[in-house]
Amino acid sequence: MPKMPTAAPAATDFPRPLVTVDVVIFTLLHDSLQVLLVRRPDAADEPFAQQWALPGGFVDVQHDATLLDCALRKLRDKTGIATPYLEQLGSWGSATRDPRGWSATHCFYALIPAAAVRLETGASANAGAGAAQWWDVDATLNTALAFDHHTLLAAALARLRSKVEYTSLPAFLLDEPFTLPALQRTFEVVLARPIDKSAFRKRMLDGQFMQEAGVLPGAQGRPAVAYRLRDRSQATLFPRPFAAHGADPATGPGA
Amino acid sequence: MPKMPTAAPAATDFPRPLVTVDVVIFTLLHDSLQVLLVRRPDAADEPFAQQWALPGGFVDVQHDATLLDCALRKLRDKTGIATPYLEQLGSWGSATRDPRGWSATHCFYALIPAAAVRLETGASANAGAGAAQWWDVDATLNTALAFDHHTLLAAALARLRSKVEYTSLPAFLLDEPFTLPALQRTFEVVLARPIDKSAFRKRMLDGQFMQEAGVLPGAQGRPAVAYRLRDRSQATLFPRPFAAHGADPATGPGA
DNA sequence: ATAATAGTGTCTTTTAGACAATATGTA
DNA sequence: TACATATTGTCTAAAAGACACTATTAT
Numbered sequence: 001m002p003k004m005p006t007a008a009p010a011a012t013d014f015p016r017p018l019v020t021v022d023v024v025i026f027t028l029l030h031d032s033l034q035v036l037l038v039r040r041p042d043a044a045d046e047p048f049a050q051q052w053a054l055p056g057g058f059v060d061v062q063h064d065a066t067l068l069d070c071a072l073r074k075l076r077d078k079t080g081i082a083t084p085y086l087e088q089l090g091s092w093g094s095a096t097r098d099p100r101g102w103s104a105t106h107c108f109y110a111l112i113p114a115a116a117v118r119l120e121t122g123a124s125a126n127a128g129a130g131a132a133q134w135w136d137v138d139a140t141l142n143t144a145l146a147f148d149h150h151t152l153l154a155a156a157l158a159r160l161r162s163k164v165e166y167t168s169l170p171a172f173l174l175d176e177p178f179t180l181p182a183l184q185r186t187f188e189v190v191l192a193r194p195i196d197k198s199a200f201r202k203r204m205l206d207g208q209f210m211q212e213a214g215v216l217p218g219a220q221g222r223p224a225v226a227y228r229l230r231d232r233s234q235a236t237l238f239p240r241p242f243a244a245h246g247a248d249p250a251t252g253p254g255a
Numbered sequence: 256m257p258k259m260p261t262a263a264p265a266a267t268d269f270p271r272p273l274v275t276v277d278v279v280i281f282t283l284l285h286d287s288l289q290v291l292l293v294r295r296p297d298a299a300d301e302p303f304a305q306q307w308a309l310p311g312g313f314v315d316v317q318h319d320a321t322l323l324d325c326a327l328r329k330l331r332d333k334t335g336i337a338t339p340y341l342e343q344l345g346s347w348g349s350a351t352r353d354p355r356g357w358s359a360t361h362c363f364y365a366l367i368p369a370a371a372v373r374l375e376t377g378a379s380a381n382a383g384a385g386a387a388q389w390w391d392v393d394a395t396l397n398t399a400l401a402f403d404h405h406t407l408l409a410a411a412l413a414r415l416r417s418k419v420e421y422t423s424l425p426a427f428l429l430d431e432p433f434t435l436p437a438l439q440r441t442f443e444v445v446l447a448r449p450i451d452k453s454a455f456r457k458r459m460l461d462g463q464f465m466q467e468a469g470v471l472p473g474a475q476g477r478p479a480v481a482y483r484l485r486d487r488s489q490a491t492l493f494p495r496p497f498a499a500h501g502a503d504p505a506t507g508p509g510a
Numbered sequence: 511a512t513a514a515t516a517g518t519g520t521c522t523t524t525t526a527g528a529c530a531a532t533a534t535g536t537a
Numbered sequence: 538t539a540c541a542t543a544t545t546g547t548c549t550a551a552a553a554g555a556c557a558c559t560a561t562t563a564t
Contacts, residue, residue, distance in 0.1 A: 012355050014313045016271040019348075019359055058269045059348070061357040067348040091346040091361045093274075093314070093322040100267045102316040104274055106346045106359065181543070199526050201544075206525095215535095221542030222534040240495050240525065240552095436516070454553050456517075461552095476515030477561040495552065 017093065018103040021070045022056030022149065024089065024156035025079065027114040027134065028173040028186055034114075034134040035153060036078060040146050047099045048146035054153065055132065056105065071108040078132050080118035084110040085172040085232065089156050097148045105147075109156040111172035164190045168209050168236040171229055177213040179224035180204060195242065209236035272348060273358040276325045277311030277404065279344065279411035280334065282369040282389065283428040283441055289369075289389040290408060291333060295401050302354045303401035309408065310387065311360065326363040333387050335373035339365040340427040340487065344411050352403045360402075364411040366427035419445050420496040423464050426484055432468040434479035435459060450497065464491040 025036040037052040055078045064070035068086070076082055086108055093104030119132050135143075137157060145153065163169050170186040171178070184200050204210070210227035217223040280291040292307040310333045319325035323341070331337050341363055348359025374387050390398075392412060400408065418424050425441040426433070439455050459465070465482035472478040 012273065015316050017274045017314055017316055018267060019272045019274060059272055059357070059359070061270050061272055061350065065350055067346065067359060088345050090343050091322065093361065095316065095320050102314070104314070104322060104359070104361065106348065179543085196527050196529085197543090198529080198545075202525080217535075218542070220536065221540080222536090222544085224543055242526080434516085451554055451556085452516090453518075453556080458553080472562080473515065475513080475563070477517085477563090479516055497553080 015102075018098060018101055019059045020056055020098075020103065020105040021059055021067060021074060022054040022105050022107050022152055023071050023075050023086075024054055024107065024109040024153055025075060025084075026109065026111050026137070026156075026160065026173065027117065028170075028189065029114045029134055031185065031189060033137045033173075033189055035137050035140055036132055037135050037140070037145070038078065038132045051146040052135075052143070053146035054107075054149045067106050068108075071106075071110075075110055078119070079112065079116075081110075081112050081116055083232065084112045085169075085235070086110045089152070089159055092148060092152065105152070107152045107156070109159065111160075111169060113173065113175040115175040161190060163235070165241040166238050168204070168207055168238075171209070172232065172235070176228045177216065177226035179216050179218075179226055181218075181224055183227075191242075203238055207236045207238060270357075273353060273356055274314045275311055275353075275358065275360040276314055276322060276329060277309040277360050277362050277407055278326050278330050278341075279309055279362065279364040279408055280330060280339075281364065281366050281392070281411075281415065281428065282372065283425075283444065284369045284389055286440065286444060288392045288428075288444055290392050290395055291387055292390050292395070292400070293333065293387045306401040307390075307398070308401035309362075309404045314361075322361050323363075326361075326365075330365055333374070334367065334371075336365075336367050336371055338487065339367045340424075340490070341365045344407070344414055347403060347407065360407070362407045362411070364414065366415075366424060368428065368430040370430040416445060418490070421493050423459070423462055423491040423493075426464070427487065427490070431483045432471065432481035434471050434473075434481055436473075436479055438482075446497075458493055462491045462493060 027034050027036075036055060038055050040046060040048045040051050040053050042049045055074050057074065059067070059070050060073075064073060068088075071086060071088075072082070072084075075084055075086065087110075089107040089109050091104055091106045093102070095102045097103055097105075114134075137153075140153060141150070141157070144150065160169065164187060170190050171183060173186055173190075174182060180201055183204065184195060184197065187200070188195055209230055211230055213226045213228045215223045216226040282289050282291075291310060293310050295301060295303045295306050295308050297304045310329050312329065314322070314325050315328075319328060323343075326341060326343075327337070327339075330339055330341065342365075344362040344364050346359055346361045348357070350357045352358055352360075369389075392408075395408060396405070396412070399405065415424065419442060425445050426438060428441055428445075429437060435456055438459065439450060439452065442455070443450055464485055466485055468481045468483045470478045471481040
């Protein structure tokens with residue numbers, strides 16, 4: 001706790017940083033991993049006006065009971081989704097990341113099925129929000145974003161890719177019901193590498209996180225068995241990673 | 256970003272939460288995993304006066320360039336250690352965790368060798384700090400701590416235990432140079448279960464994160480080869496976990 | 511020599527990966 | 538039937554676990 005001589009000002013008198021929450025929202029669209037970005041408002045006193053940014057903003061101490069509630073609210077506002085897979089990524093704070101002053105953001109990431117989304121187009125009354133739009137993740141990594149959002153996005157992607165090596169996370173990107181081949185394609189898109197079919201199926205079925213839900217015909221060929229997730233709130237952990245993994249699963253943010 | 260009608264108050268006029276950083280500092284002492292706690296100051300306006308708490312406190316926007324710097328400062332103040340293994344655990348924020356108002360803490364955890372520590376005894380001039388003291392982790396989990404620090408400690412311990420399944424993390428708890436049997440005992444203490452000697456040695460040596468540094472005689476029996484870490488800033492990842500792991504490595508805080 | 515601890519070798523088990531083979535739908 | 542895709546089976550490879558065995562020090 002802060003150093004204070006005997007009759008100092010109360011700790012709560014310290015200058016307070018700005019506190020925000022940002023959410024990296026992933027989905028699978030057109031066989032590619034996409035992230036939701038919003039356009040920053042165009043006002044004179046707004047930093048990074050007109051630039052693309054992650055959905056997020058200040059914690060509302062009147063209405064947000066917790067950081068998680070705040071993240072859920074922002075996600076609901078932009079996508080209409082109330083029960084996403086949502087996980088905290090970490091926090092980033094520094095004197096320089098926001099031109100308005102010392103600022104700390106609490107960053108979450110979410111995985112949602114594209115079909116469930118009703119995009120906030122931005123023409124609404126409670127604006128401040130420009131258009132929300134899906135962006136291809138790899139393309140976005142080569143783009144300048146507002147604030148340090150490029151760093152947040154890169155960290156979220158690293159976390160996702162790392163966890164895909166040993167969890168069932170990509171299942172949350174799919175609409176239900178889905179087939180095993182579709183799930184495999186999702187894994188392959190996220191990992192950006194092919195996976196052996198037989199090994200993949202053994203792994204998923206042994207994981208016991210799905211239950212059968214009829215069959216789904218494809219465009220051609222034999223229809224596939226359809227599945228639903230048993231629990232959309234938590235990923236299943238596999239006993240081993242797919243292969244020698246590279247990045248640290250749990251290490252998050254730096255500054 | 257926040258909803259605002261055209262001529263609203265600037266975003267920076269929002270009421271700001273309190274922002275703190277807390278650090279869970281682990282070491283190995285007397286063959287047990289220990290955590291550093293400090294006594295809360297005894298002042299009328301201080302919440303949780305006299306109770307034990309994690310080292311931490313408000314971000315100092317004048318002196319802390321980043322959250323990480325803030326965590327390093329607090330760790331240095333309490334232990335004298337400037338270059339620990341330090342990793343962010345996550346953040347917790349809510350309207351109720353601090354009686355003084357809406358508060359968010361950024362929690363880090365550190366692993367340090369006991370011998371390197373020079374404990375801040377609390378009698379110093381820059382007080383506010385009561386005594387700092389090592390506590391057995393398992394005992395502490397059955398104790399009431401200030402704020403939600405019990406939750407933070409439990410999360411840090413869960414993160415540590417989970418990462419021990421597939422990383423070289425426990426090596427950071429040891430003084431250098433250390434022996435392989437000592438490292439194995441450290442793993443066993445953290446995991447609270449025995450590990451097979453042969454498998455353990457293969458794993459560590461294959462990991463290539465140590466270099467030989469002479470031999471160290473034990474109390475009895477054959478002396479053991481001594482090792483130093485090649486890189487004290489980063490843990491090594493093993494290709495597979497020790498066994499079927501239980502807890503989610505990367506999932507952190509909730510609210 | 512004996513006790514104690516360090517270090518090695520061998521066998522088994524598990525599961526991923528490669529890849530061939532079979533099954534089932536549609537045109 | 539031909540084709541495309543789903544699903545299964547068999548073999549191999551890599552690494553962890555179990556556990557017996559050897560090595561090196563002090564007394």
